[in-house]
Amino acid sequence: MVFQFKIQIKDIAKPPVWRRITIPADFTFLRFHYVIQKAFGWEDCGGIYGYENIKEVFETMPESKEANGYREWLGMDEGEIWDTGAVDIEEINLCLEEI
DSSP: OEEEEEEEEEEEETTEEEEEEEEETTOOHHHHHHHHHHHHTOOOOOHHHHHHHHHHHHHHOTTSHHHHHHHHHHTOOTTOOOOTTSOOHHHHHHHHHHO
């Protein structure tokens, strides 16, 4: 048995951005997550664990090579300091529940 999904990005209508994917019924949610990322050409940022790692690096080693790598990946200017308090994970989780 397989499941077919049409996944569309919310609030993007002109043109709509969507993918149709088919997965085996025994897929785990984690594997499904990776398939969705691959279908849209997205990179895995590690979810909440990735966020927590980025946050720790900017809080404890803001001038490190690792922080500079994150700045580049996030499209930040060189030396720009990421305000780790600006993101409320609980608020984001509530928004994700609505999707």
